[in-house]
Amino acid sequence: AQKVTQAQTEISVVEKEDVTLDCVYETRDTTYYLFWYKQPPSGELVFLIRRNSFDEQNEISGRYSWNFQKSTSSFNFTITASQVVDSAVYFCALSEAGNRGSTLGRLYFGRGTQLTVWP
Amino acid sequence: NAGVTQTPKFQVLKTGQSMTLQCAQDMNHNSMYWYRQDPGMGLRLIYYSASEGTTDKGEVPNGYNVSRLNKREFSLRLESAAPSQTSVYFCASSVLVGQGGEEQYFGPGTRLTVT
Numbered sequence: 001a002q003k004v005t006q007a008q009t010e011i012s013v014v015e016k017e018d019v020t021l022d023c024v025y026e027t028r029d030t031t032y033y034l035f036w037y038k039q040p041p042s043g044e045l046v047f048l049i050r051r052n053s054f055d056e057q058n059e060i061s062g063r064y065s066w067n068f069q070k071s072t073s074s075f076n077f078t079i080t081a082s083q084v085v086d087s088a089v090y091f092c093a094l095s096e097a098g099n100r101g102s103t104l105g106r107l108y109f110g111r112g113t114q115l116t117v118w119p
Numbered sequence: 120n121a122g123v124t125q126t127p128k129f130q131v132l133k134t135g136q137s138m139t140l141q142c143a144q145d146m147n148h149n150s151m152y153w154y155r156q157d158p159g160m161g162l163r164l165i166y167y168s169a170s171e172g173t174t175d176k177g178e179v180p181n182g183y184n185v186s187r188l189n190k191r192e193f194s195l196r197l198e199s200a201a202p203s204q205t206s207v208y209f210c211a212s213s214v215l216v217g218q219g220g221e222e223q224y225f226g227p228g229t230r231l232t233v234t
Contacts, residue, residue: 106167
């Protein structure tokens with residue numbers, strides 16, 4: 001079973017629209033970490049945010065905001081007033097703390113959401 | 120401070136050929152990883168190394184071998200390349216951070232095509 005599900009394969013919006021990218025995760029650990037990465041057309045992975053399971057406070061960084069809800073195992077990402085430069089593939093990822101003998105740092109990725117922002 | 124570097128950036132192989140993808144990090148991280156990215160599949164872990172001298176299989180290890188040469192370097196070898204190994208390969212390293220857990224740093228990727 002996939003640990004991280006990004007049900008939206010592709011999303012298209014027009015510039016200045018708000019857009020929310022969904023992420024649902026599955027884990028039995030009580031301590032875990034959630035991430036969002038951006039992959040622009042150039043191909044590199046750009047780190048956006050890291051959140052631990054004990055911190056359910058929502059976070060805002062400029063036009064980006066994240067909504068973490070343990071009750072629904074979701075960690076959704078909203079871009080406000082989208083811009084063409086936001087066009088990219090966005091990945092949600094999970095790492096688990098309880099895997100004895102395994103490095104904490106290994107990430108389980110969702111399949112990604114391709115966001116296209118049209119001018 | 121170059122972070123995580125990978126060589127080569129692009130490679131074309133014929134079926135059955137072998138090659139080694141190189142990865143190095145200059146951040147003194149203990150843990151290193153190899154992922155592959157295929158269209159619509161996200162990134163999947165091939166192998167990882169929690170510390171110098173140790174390696175472990177990830178989700179998709181078949182057809183690959185790895186070597187943690189020292190703390191800086193972690194190489195991925197394809198002994199007999201197959202078209203199914205056409206992919207983009209990312210190397211990463213990680214470090215414990217203040218809030219607990221680890222933060223990963225990714226290399227720029229190697230685009231491999233096997234014909």
